[in-house]
Amino acid sequence: MSRARVVPRTVSLLLLLAGALLIMLPFIWLILVSLKPADEIFSPDVRFLPTRIEWTNYVRAFVEVDLARFLMNGLIVVAGILFFQIAFAVPCAYALSQRRFVGRQVIFGMILAALLVPFHVAAIPIFLGLAELRLVNTYTALIVPFVASAFGMFLFRQFFSQIPADLFDAARVDGLSETAIVWRIAFPLAMPAASAFAVFSVTAHWNDLFWPLIATSDPALATPPRGIVYFRDQEAGDDMGPLMAAAAIVTAPLVIGFLVAQRKFTEGLAAGSLKG
Amino acid sequence: MIGLSRRARDGLTDLWLVGPASLALLVLIFVPVVAVAILSFTDYQFGARTFNFIGLENYKTLLTDPIGRRAITNTLLYVAIVIPFSMIFALLVAIGLHGMASWAAPLSRILRAAYFLPVAATLVAMAIAWQMLLHPSIGLVNTFLNAIGLPGQAWLSDRGLVLYTLAAIGIWQTIGYNMVLFLAGLAAIPGHLYEAAACDGADRQWERFWTVTWPMLGPTTLFVLVVTATNSFRVFETVATLTKGGPAFASDTLVYALYREGFVYFKAGYASAITIVFFVFVLVLTLTQFGLLERRVHYR
Numbered sequence: 001m002s003r004a005r006v007v008p009r010t011v012s013l014l015l016l017l018a019g020a021l022l023i024m025l026p027f028i029w030l031i032l033v034s035l036k037p038a039d040e041i042f043s044p045d046v047r048f049l050p051t052r053i054e055w056t057n058y059v060r061a062f063v064e065v066d067l068a069r070f071l072m073n074g075l076i077v078v079a080g081i082l083f084f085q086i087a088f089a090v091p092c093a094y095a096l097s098q099r100r101f102v103g104r105q106v107i108f109g110m111i112l113a114a115l116l117v118p119f120h121v122a123a124i125p126i127f128l129g130l131a132e133l134r135l136v137n138t139y140t141a142l143i144v145p146f147v148a149s150a151f152g153m154f155l156f157r158q159f160f161s162q163i164p165a166d167l168f169d170a171a172r173v174d175g176l177s178e179t180a181i182v183w184r185i186a187f188p189l190a191m192p193a194a195s196a197f198a199v200f201s202v203t204a205h206w207n208d209l210f211w212p213l214i215a216t217s218d219p220a221l222a223t224p225p226r227g228i229v230y231f232r233d234q235e236a237g238d239d240m241g242p243l244m245a246a247a248a249i250v251t252a253p254l255v256i257g258f259l260v261a262q263r264k265f266t267e268g269l270a271a272g273s274l275k276g
Numbered sequence: 277m278i279g280l281s282r283r284a285r286d287g288l289t290d291l292w293l294v295g296p297a298s299l300a301l302l303v304l305i306f307v308p309v310v311a312v313a314i315l316s317f318t319d320y321q322f323g324a325r326t327f328n329f330i331g332l333e334n335y336k337t338l339l340t341d342p343i344g345r346r347a348i349t350n351t352l353l354y355v356a357i358v359i360p361f362s363m364i365f366a367l368l369v370a371i372g373l374h375g376m377a378s379w380a381a382p383l384s385r386i387l388r389a390a391y392f393l394p395v396a397a398t399l400v401a402m403a404i405a406w407q408m409l410l411h412p413s414i415g416l417v418n419t420f421l422n423a424i425g426l427p428g429q430a431w432l433s434d435r436g437l438v439l440y441t442l443a444a445i446g447i448w449q450t451i452g453y454n455m456v457l458f459l460a461g462l463a464a465i466p467g468h469l470y471e472a473a474a475c476d477g478a479d480r481q482w483e484r485f486w487t488v489t490w491p492m493l494g495p496t497t498l499f500v501l502v503v504t505a506t507n508s509f510r511v512f513e514t515v516a517t518l519t520k521g522g523p524a525f526a527s528d529t530l531v532y533a534l535y536r537e538g539f540v541y542f543k544a545g546y547a548s549a550i551t552i553v554f555f556v557f558v559l560v561l562t563l564t565q566f567g568l569l570e571r572r573v574h575y576r
Contacts, residue, residue, distance in 0.1 A: 008481065009379065012372045012376065013376070013380075015372065016369065016376070016387055017387070019365070019369060020387050020390040020391060023390060023391055023394060023451065023452070024390055025416075026406055026409060027393065027402075029408060029409050029416060030401070030402070030404075041414065044413055044414060046414060046416060046419040048416070088296055088300050089297060091292075091294070091296075091297070092296075092297035092298070094293065095290055095293035095294045096294070099289075099290060101286070101287070101290040107298055110301055110302075111301070114301050114305045114306070115562075116562050116563070117305050117309060117555070118510060118554075118555070120512075120551065120554065121308070121309060121551055121554070121555045122304065122305055122308035122309065122312070123538075123551070124311075124312050124315065124544055124548055124551060125307070125311035125312050126304065127538075127539070128311075128322070129308075131322070144304075145304060147304070148297065148300035148301045148303075148304045148305060150301060150305070153297060178289045178293065179292070179293075182293065206398065207398045207399055207400070207513075209399075209400050209512070209513045209516055210512050210516075213539070214539050224400075224401075225399075225400035228400050228401055228517075229400065229516070240408070243404060244404065244408065247401035247402075247404040247405060248401070250398050250400075251397045251398040251402065254397060255393065255397055258389075258392070258393070258396035259389065262385075262389055262392075265396055266456055269396065269453070270453070270460075
């Protein structure tokens with residue numbers, strides 16, 4: 001290799017490494033502090049590495065607050081939301097792309113318009129409605145506001161409109177009902193779109209703090225970010241290690257998911273840029 | 277189903293497939309948007325039995341009250357900082373990694389994952405990590421500054437500094453996302469353009485950037501700009517976790533103000549006006565984004 005190439009390449013490599021290290025710093029620090037004993041965390045003489053590893057921080061994170069509960073709540077909420085989003089979006093998207101009926105354009109227009117509305121805009125009236133129905137502080141309140149995903153409907157519709165109609169006609173000739181076609185033929189074909197959508201939806205709702213902060217005040221219903229904020233607020237100052245351990249555990253599922261399925265994650269999250 | 281004509285049956289099927297989703301969109305998005313717009317003209321408080329229409333009073337308060345104005349100017353300043361920095365860094369990283377892919381593909385992929393990590397991570401959890409890094413006395417950042425002879429700062433409690441600190445965290449979180457969008461833009465530039473530029477004498481890195489890369493990235497750059505703006509307008513998690521809008525409203529933003537006024541102080545009418553102002557900003561940006569997307573499709 002010529003020298004003229006080595007120098008710029010080395011420079012760009014070093015800069016990129018330094019930048020990546022800077023980006024990773026909060027992750028590294030989170031892990032390191034979560035492994036430090038309390039006296040080392042609170043020593044004004046800050047050391048980068050712990051002198052001895054304090055695993056008990058991770059145990060105390062589960063004992064001092066109900067972290068297992070927060071994770072379970074997170075799982076219930078993201079799974080519930082995803083289930084209903086798909087249940088609503090897939091049949092609608094299928095009908096919009098493969099069937100002809102009056103009002104098709106109107107409904108597609110509604111989906112496009114709904115894409116423009118950030119969830120925050122609907123928060124106050126939805127809260128009022130849930131309060132009226134006495135549903136505040138329930139799982140329902142955490143799940144129901146998100147079941148109509150215009151983004152999901154849009155994504156699936158785009159996917160289904162690329163599938164040739166002959167395929168569905170053949171299924172009809174075989175005597176399948178439209179509902180059966182949706183779930184037994186169209187949905188399995190749409191797996192690439194579904195997985196990208198799942199990444200988008202699960203990440204958004206696992207990480208959300210805005211709505212859990214509004215819809216619940218009961219710690220037993222706290223989702224992981226809500227739980228972290230509870231823990232931090234009640235923490236008297238000596239629980240920094242366990243708090244950092246809890247934060248590491250909460251973000252671990254998504255980080256691991258991302259590292260395992262990088263392509264799917266990048267695709268799903270980048271597709272979200274279409275959403276208002 | 278006997279007795280129903282074929283058309284009626286088809287109609288019922290369509291209704292069965294499309295009805296639930298349409299109804300859900302209506303109840304969960306369109307009705308709330310209308311309701312919040314109406315509420316913004318009232319003095320309604322959560323829990324109250326009645327309310328009065330007070331015209332534009334809420335909007336007047338928001339735009340004249342120092343605290344209300346603060347939320348708007350803070351949000352605009354935050355967005356104005358995050359946009360250029362996150363875009364410039366993301367573009368540099370994307371160009372670097374795109375070039376590296378040709379001679380060290382595995383390393384390029386690992387670095388790309390590292391830069392993207394903050395996008396996938398839970399922001400509230402990472403905000404806790406930032407709080408520790410930025411801690412005035414036991415934080416790594418101030419320790420480092422002291423070690424090189426600079427004074428440490430109260431990053432999250434200094435009124436003049438706090439919004440910039442939050443913007444820095446916003447930049448940290450956005451770079452990876454923008455990098456991915458830029459990488460897609462770079463991959464779409466045909467290689468023969470670079471060869472043509474080289475024939476015309478543009479063989480230095482810098483010249484190639486200005487003659488080929490930058491003009492070809494035009495549509496991508498505009499798109500990234502609008503996406504960054506829309507996303508950073510919603511800044512909430514870091515504010516709620518780290519500062520609660522303080523000290524003295526120095527880091528108050530629109531979405532945080534909407535949360536506080538509505539759900540801490542129960543002023544539903546006023547919070548609705550904040551919501552509408554926020555919505556107008558985001559709407560203008562998102563419509564621009566849709567327009568750009570449309571153009572980008574035709575561009576190809």
